[in-house]
Amino acid sequence: EDQVTQSPEALRLQEGESSSLNCSYTVSGLRGLFWYRQDPGKGPEFLFTLYSAGEEKEKERLKATLTKKESFLHITAPKPEDSATYLCAVPDYGQNFVFGPGTRLSVLP
Amino acid sequence: ETGVTQTPRHLVMGMTNKKSLKCEQHLGHNAMYWYKQSAKKPLELMFVYSLEERVENNSVPSRFSPECPNSSHLFLHLHTLQPEDSALYLCASSQLPGQGSSGYTFGSGTRLTVV
Numbered sequence: 001e002d003q004v005t006q007s008p009e010a011l012r013l014q015e016g017e018s019s020s021l022n023c024s025y026t027v028s029g030l031r032g033l034f035w036y037r038q039d040p041g042k043g044p045e046f047l048f049t050l051y052s053a054g055e056e057k058e059k060e061r062l063k064a065t066l067t068k069k070e071s072f073l074h075i076t077a078p079k080p081e082d083s084a085t086y087l088c089a090v091p092d093y094g095q096n097f098v099f100g101p102g103t104r105l106s107v108l109p
Numbered sequence: 110e111t112g113v114t115q116t117p118r119h120l121v122m123g124m125t126n127k128k129s130l131k132c133e134q135h136l137g138h139n140a141m142y143w144y145k146q147s148a149k150k151p152l153e154l155m156f157v158y159s160l161e162e163r164v165e166n167n168s169v170p171s172r173f174s175p176e177c178p179n180s181s182h183l184f185l186h187l188h189t190l191q192p193e194d195s196a197l198y199l200c201a202s203s204q205l206p207g208q209g210s211s212g213y214t215f216g217s218g219t220r221l222t223v224v
Contacts, residue, residue, distance in 0.1 A: 034212045041217070041220065045215070101151045
């Protein structure tokens with residue numbers, strides 16, 4: 001059974017304090033790993049897709065990396081507006097997504 | 110309008126009520142989805158429609174009834190719900206086959222409270 005786990009469950013950072021979020025997955029044949037950002041009361045918003053080990057994608061203060069078993073979302077010098085829940089997901093055999101439980105990030109000014 | 114639009118944004122209903130959630134996508138996608146999001150739990154897939162045909166129903170109770178009249182509209186009909194059904198209900202769309210490079214496009218969700 002395909003599984004996606006994320007750690008930590010919650011993370012509090014001071015503004016400017018860099019850190020990383022982890023997404024571990026167990027799938028038979030990875031067909032992409034997707035990162036989403038979700039603000040309170042809103043739907044998830046697409047950030048990145050990674051397809052192969054060693055691949056990296058960047059967007060502003062975020063950088064996503066992928067290995068054969070996990071992905072990291074690195075946040076460099078975060079700002080309060082980066083506060084959100086970050087979700088990762090992988091497509092299952094039926095082309096539907098299996099989502100992780102998310103990491104709730106709070107960046108304090 | 111662009112993207113995926115869900116109405117209403119908030120809904121409070123009694124356990125004996127009947128209500129419907131509406132989703133509309135303006136992206137030309139051919140697949141639409143209903144997800145349930147409860148506190149501290151992963152997104153739970155409820156229903157999938159591909160080319161207006163239901164292709165998956167993840168053991169969802171019959172008090173939830175989906176309807177997809179065309180490729181742009183999706184409804185979730187609700188009746189005799191339970192308090193544990195209170196959650197954020199998210200609609201999403203995508204282009205199949207494959208999820209493309211940007212996966213799903215989600216709506217903003219309907220926050221449902223059952224009293």
